[in-house]
Amino acid sequence: MKSFVKKFLFCFVIIAGIIATAVFKTPIHIQTDLMSLVNTNENSQQWPTDKISDKFSSVINIVIESRDEKIALKNANQIINQLNSEQFNTLTVQLNNFSLKNTTKDLIPFKNGLVSETRRELLQQNKTKQIANEAIKQISESMMPPLISLREDPFLLLSDYLMNLNTSNKSWTLHNNLLWQYKNFKHYFMIPVDVDTKDSNATTKQINLLYKQLSTQNTENLHIYISGIPLHTAIMVQKSQSQICVLSFIAAMMAILFSYLLFRKMFTLLTVIISLSVGFLCGATALFLCFKAPHILTFVFGTTLIGLGIDYSFHFLTGATLKDKKQVYKNMFHSFLTTLVCFLPLLFSGVSLLQQISVFTIVGLTTIYTGLFLFGPQKINFKIKPVKTNLNLPRKTKNVIFALIGVIIVATLPFVKTENNMNQLYRPDAQIAAHETIIQKLNNVQQSAVLMIRGKTIQQVLETEESIKSNDTDFFSLSSIVPSIKKQHENHELVKNLYKKESKYLKQKLELKKLPVFEPSLYLIPENIQSPFLNNWINKLIIQDGDYVYSLAQVSPDTRINNANARIISVSESLTQQIEKYSLKTYRLLAICAICLLALLTVFYKKRAIIYLMPSMLAILLSICILTWAGQPITFFHMLSFFIVIGLGLDYTIFNINTNTNEEMRPIFFSFLTSFIGFGLLTFTSFLLIKSMGITLGLGLGLSYLISLFLFRPDKTK
């Protein structure tokens, strides 16, 4: 194929990709939620467990604390007004428009079906006199009036049902339509805010702005606390974005500086910058075309491309300065193929993040490699200064170092610890952690699991819940608010019997003006509830997914339920299990990678293949040892970094071993230095996950380079 046609095809594919992204994928969405990395459904055999974290992880809680009720209430209302403004259009204040009068009014037409469990038991045991006497005592002796008029509820059955609903949330009471607590002479008002995560950029900005604004409102007599997963995500994303921007700028400047120092020609800078930019653009385009909302971590890991891109650019340009460029281009080809083999298995991992990293790196790298050969300068009139020092160590020294490495690895590996608990992989800033603790205490959050109950219809769900509750397992759920029609019908009959037996007795004892008469009432169906407050409440307890309706209830983690349509899920436990599963997959993928690389290297280098793989493997093992000494457990994210260490480490090894002249050594050193500084800088970010990636890559790349150079490079002087 003619060079012109190749160039045309190359440009055409890139432009077509960009146009396709612009037409079909705008506005682009980037996923920032850490939880979204984990597909908890995979473990759950068709149960939509991910929806649980969706339900609970899209809310921010703002708590206003003051000894002065006026100040607390005024500030709570000011914050609500602030949140209702256009400035915060991705944040919606959850309405607690509770009115005892209106809720009671809404429920009176259904009164006979709504009976609390304790009253129902008494009715079933025919203890009607006891119910009547308790009502008489309550009505005649209490300082408070009946909650509902005696004409509507003479036996206080509906009042009792409503009081039971009210005590279901023991922590907060409604006060002026706000959640309120009075604790240790302090007033607490809580504002739950729903977060719309569709436009993650806008959400991140708005949450950060809100956090900043609320932090400035604290005074001696007013404290504002804020917590919730979206807050952690937003702060983490903004901090990481700005830190990564600064670090990427430093890394890019380093790349430009080293490029200039190496070739002393301005146009070489242009080659490096263009190849990196086009590579990044194509990688991102492929990512947006293949995935609905790529994760921000893919772009963080995607910075690997800078390291690999710099490698290829430097080696290509070095080749252009040499008369015999065959060996350099051959090394480049080997290095390109080995990197592809390293990232290709990730495509079949079934883990979205790994697939995204794979697509981004493979497409970006192929573009850089192909672009350099199609458009890069073929000849540069410049002679690179050779490295003067003799880099070969004496055989004995090498053996001692090998032995030392062996001892270190053997002695340390038994003490390596792994960590799969998501909570341990993220440590929030001290102030946010303190806020979280205060709000958790106010919410009285204890370790709990979620009970999911499914059915084809809501009535089926309600009946399943009731059958589980009838086996002495008590929990607050949808059926605590709305009994099933079947149960309401039974209640109806029981209440009718109560009126029949005790109406006259009640009239006589309370000297009522009229005899209480049983009036048939309607059946309450969740879909037809008029009360906005109850509707809001019910919506929080239901999930619709496919053909099933699911109800959610919080239960103690040691609850045991034997029902095919019920399942107890501990969100944090299933997250840990899933990360554990991903880690195991990644171990396997690393092994597959090593086998594939060994096979490919055998094709290239026959028996010497293992020598090419050894530096990266030793570097990984030594990095694990150093991390263990530093007391750091190995996480899933360390393992991801090992793929990059293999990819880049193999490049250094191939060039360090195959390079014959000392002129070619300098570009290897500069490309290593660029990657080492670029990734090493990530160590200084505040986000634990990226920091651990920075440490792993810094260690892994440094060791790969040094081991391949000093221990595996053959003595070329002989």
Place this chain on the structure above:
Amino acid sequence: MKKLNKFIFVLLSVCSMNAFAYPVTGEMPEKLKTFAENLESVSATFKQTKILPESTKHFISNGYVKFVKNVGFMWHQEKPSKEVFTSTLTTYCVNGETKELNELPYFYRIQSMIDKMLNGDMSDFLFAFNVDYSEYKNTWTLVATPRLTNIADIIQNLTMYGSTTDLTKVVMTYDDGTIVILEFNRSKKDFADEIIC
């Protein structure tokens, strides 16, 4: 006769001016302040009369109450059934079963509001209620109407009658028409019961 009428008119006007209710906005009125200052530890018998709109009967219960400023109170109902309710600054107990006051936020709030009031600070009470106050000789009357919707949903108003030494009567008129009247009679001897949970 005309002169006498005029005299009676002027006299009644002056007297009723004294009994005119006026809204309280900040400082605690003098007699109420004296009452609050005097009230340190008190034991009294009570009679509760409850009038329901649906019934022709007046429901009466009685017993005794003990109050110690900045410590708490005990409500001991003897008839028609025995019930004991004790409240300290942080806990409450019903018939011996102890619970944290945090679990009854409204009651806790009202109790700390009253405690503050008895220590001369009416700000919290004035935030929750519009207060009209009147005095006549040694007695005072305070009518409190709720300002906050959640309280107004339940109670229409609360009227307290007292002197510089005692609280004599409280009348609570609820939103559904129920009226509860509490009458207190200071006891000469101090009830021995301790206010603890």
